[in-house]
Amino acid sequence: MTDARRQIPRTDMLLADPRLVAAAERIGYQLVKTAVAAAQQAARDGTIAPESIVDTVVRSLPERATSLRPVVNATGILVHTNLGRAPLSSAAIEAIVGAAGVTDVEFDLGAGQRARRGRSAVEALADAVPTAEAAHVVNNNAAALLLVALALAGDGREIVISRGELVEIGDGFRIPELLASTGAVLREVGATNRTRLADYADVIGENTAFILKVHPSNFIVSGFTREVGVRELAGLGVPVVADIGSGLLKPHPLLPDEPDATTSLAEGATLVTASGDKLLGGPQAGLMLGKTELVERLRRHPAARALRVDKLTLAALEATLRGPLPPVRAMLATPTRDLLARAEKIAAELRNAGIAATSVESEAAVGGGGAPGVRLPSAAVSLPPEYAAKLRKTSRPIVGRTERNQCLLDLFAVDPEQDADLVRAVREAG
Template sequence: MTDPRRHIPRTDAVLADPRLVKAVARIGYPLVKKAVVDAQQRARTGEIPPESIVEAAVDALPRHASGLRPVLNATGILVHTNLGRAPLSAAAVDAVAAAAGVTNVEFDLRTGQRAPRGRGALEALAAAVPTAGGVHVVNNNAAALLLVALALAGDGREIVISRGELVEIGDGFRIPELLACTGAKLREVGATNRCRPDDYADAINERTAFVLKVHPSNFLVSGFTREVGVSELAGLGVPIVADVGSGLLRPHPLLPDEPDVATALAEGAALVTASGDKLLGGPQAGLLFGAADLVHRLRRHPAARALRVDKLTLAALEATLRGPLPPVPAMLIGSRSDLFGRAEKLASELRESGISAVPVQTEAAVGGGGAPGVRLPSAAVSLPARFTAALRAGEPPVVGRTDKDRCLLDLSTVDAAQDKVVAAAVRAAAVT
């Protein structure tokens, strides 16, 4: 008998199929060739017949040249670090697309001369916090702290910081190690759970560059505790640098204990750093606000060039600040009463398809190192636990969470317009 593997077509013959030729123009030759080679290997092992190689290769083609895929966040964590933190608003996405090609990022179209980089984004940032004497943008909040330490204490001067604020910020990176690598010296004060104004005052000397106030971000210390606020530190005679982390620009009624930029400045902080991709709802960026002379020093420091953001970030940040409310702030203030009604409707539709689905009341969280301990009333569709993995493998992937051996799809992080997409994904997962 003839070995069926002899009928496997050559790679160049498969690649000549018009659908694959079109795919090469869309996602590139290497990805298309890989799909073809993988399909040929499946035919060699007998998994598919040789005549199905082209169809198998076409079906296996990725949608994009990048491995990043759009995901539906049904975890109930508004700012999910592993899922890219804040989803951009439609206005920001449109701005990114407009800036993706040739753009006037450092060019004045009126005069034909070079212009300040990202002027529109900086003007929008200054307008959002008008009490700031100056503003600057770098590539993330850790970079903002790094630049402050380099510019103000990189010559070996001291940074005074509470022992209770020597935090780890994720993926093994720790604030003290980040600051120490700049050449600054850390002067730790107080105890892990309690720090008093006198602890800071006793540490101030001629080598002090600034006092750093770090928001713990993703944990709470409760019980026999004491911390010193910015207003209590403002009279020490040295600059106070406040890291508010989560990117809240002004006080928020639902987050009364979350520090914000405007309040920190009003209480006497000389510089405030924050993240752009958390509660602000914008792109990843480190936002700097404060005294005009200090911000100017940061902007002119040699390291500022290495930490600057690209044109896409500048475009997204400006559109986030000037445009309609982004998804994360909108989710935060959205009606919680509507969520259970959506969960009831979605669960009912799924039960009609023979799927064990029930609506449940649950709690959502801000996430992303913001508002630790704050729980937001929410609602979810509860499914058998096997759906957690099956939904992640679908198209589009739907990421829920497992609780008490059930898969929960929390609707606080799902736009109502996507409920039908979620339902279709669950029905598809039910038959896999």
């Protein structure tokens, strides 16, 4: 009897199959070759037939040359850090595609010479915050704080900060340790729950570089509390740096307690730092807005080169600022009745398919270090709890949440165009 393993086609013959040639052009030769080798081994082991190797390879290949998979965020957390924070607008995505090739990111086409890097994005940021004299962009908000500390206090000068604002920003990283790594000296004042203006005034001296006002954006201290606002701090005669965190550029009616850049600067902050991929709804970036002299000093600091953003980020940021309403802000503006209507329509489709689904009222949150404690009215599709794990394994993964022995698919952060994907995934999981 002929050994079936002798029937296994050679690698070069398999790779010449038109379907695999097309796949190699799409995702790269090495990924396809690795998949072919795995399928050949499966044929040797007898788990697949030799003649089905190409079909097996085609089924196993990813759609893209990356392991990152698009998912539907049905958690009810609008800006979910583990899911990539803010989804970009179509304008920002188009801008990234356009910037992926050769661009004039640092070149003046009219003059035919070098120009300031990302000038259009920086101008768009400054235009969006009328109280800012100038703006600069680095790769995230932690980088912005790092650059400020290096430039203003890295020679052993003091940064004055309330003990109630010594925040851990995620994954074990803490603002005090970040700042101390620059060579700055932290001068902690007040108590965890109460800090007064006099606490700041008592420690300000010749060695004070600036006061840092940090918005505790991922927790709330309630009860017997007191904090000092930017307006009061600005009267102490030293620079005030306000880390507002979530990237809100102007006041928002749904988030009255969330600090914004426009107001913070109007109240006397010398500089405001914020994230670009939270409530602004753009790419990951550290936004810096404030006095021209200080912003220029930061821009020219040697560390600024190491912290700068790439052309794709600059393109996406400008499109977010100048283009249509990005998804995060559009989702914030969605009426609850629209969410409830969508939830009932989805639940009805699933019930018609024999799946136990109901529409329920829900509560969403901003997330991502923004508006802690604020609950936003929403709507969800309720399924049996076992769907939570099943939906994460479908061809278009759905990430929901488990609550009161239910799998809830909250629609607050789900684009209406994804409703059909959600229905298909639930049917696939069922």
